[in-house]
Amino acid sequence: MSVKCLIVDDEPHAIEVIERYLIDFPEVLIAGTCHNALRAEEIIKSGDIDFAFMDIKMPGLLGTEFIKGLSNPPKVIFTTAFQEYALDGFDLGAVDYLLKPIPYDRFVKAMNRVRGVLGLSSDLPANNEPVPGSPLNREQFLHLRVKRENLKVKTSDILWIESVKDYIKVVLKDRELVSKYKISLVEKLLPTLEFVRIHRSFIVSLRKIESFHPSYVKVMGKELPIGRNYKQDCYKRFLKA
Structure with a gap:
């Protein structure tokens, strides 16, 4: 079984990090990436998005406000460098909330939560254990x-x-x-x-x-x-x- 995800962030480097981490999750197909809520809405309405990585603090519209305005929002993992937004994210039923810069082992925890919510049965990395060639063995900052x-x-x-x-x-x-x-x-x-x-x-x-x-x-x-x-x-x- 495969699932489609959308990555929304106004920082290109942040998108690159998530894309690199998702290499270890072959069941996840990246349906699109974008830098603002307007483009994200177009992608969500045009296809079947199972879940999204959503940056909170973006120009024009907060990620939390964007999700709140959708009639049928996908499951969401919020990402941000600002801890004070965590409560708003969980109030919206977020699957998880990741603080930047995102450590790989914390990313795995979030993906395991997605697996549980979406009912995935495939062999994704579990229990915080690194997989061969995983970003856990790459330089972190x-x-x-x-x-x-x-x-x-x-x-x-x-x-x-x-x-x-x-x-x-x-x-x-x-x-x-x-x-x-x-x-x-x-x-x-x-x-x-x-x-x-x-x-x-x-x-x-x-x-x-x-x-x-x-x-x-x-x-x-x-x-x-x-x-x-x-x-x-x-x-x-x-x-x-």
């Missing part, structure tokens, strides 16, 4: 606003991330970047198989951990504390890494 610049940081270059009040400090081997994000949001944007939350104020790259102790881990010779509520999960992740 974290987009940060630092001062007045938008920086694209390779997740493989990150040693750890530290929460400092309303900001985070992203520590790389040769520099530190400070950006106004909540650590809980950044945690959702990172590849979950590569990073572990060890403390309410620290997220660490599993690859960069040199050693661990009941109360701390060492990264580049620096001791980072393990919070009491994180110990059990940390040990499981350390032993598997």
Whole structure:
């Protein structure tokens, strides 16, 4: 069984990411891509669209308002860089809500939800496990606003991330970047198989951990504390890494 999907986003790069991820889902046929709600409406009305990836913040009309105005909308996975739109998306019965930049393993979760909603029985990737040649093994990035610049940081270059009040400090081997994000949001944007939350104020790259102790881990010779509520999960992740 195959299903048709539509990708709507005003950023060409965002469409490319979803198209690349969908290579691992042969049952999904991309019926079209477009950059605005007006063109999306034409495609939806002209063909059988089973579900759509819909960016929320687009010029002219929000994706949520567009879906709300359709008499017979397809199933929707909303995508956006703005967490505050999540509630509106779920109020409309969205299958899922993905925060950009979208980690591959989180994308797989959303696709498994689509599989359940549409009754697909084909062998799509499941349980967050990477498939051979999947984007999980390709370079991933974290987009940060630092001062007045938008920086694209390779997740493989990150040693750890530290929460400092309303900001985070992203520590790389040769520099530190400070950006106004909540650590809980950044945690959702990172590849979950590569990073572990060890403390309410620290997220660490599993690859960069040199050693661990009941109360701390060492990264580049620096001791980072393990919070009491994180110990059990940390040990499981350390032993598997």
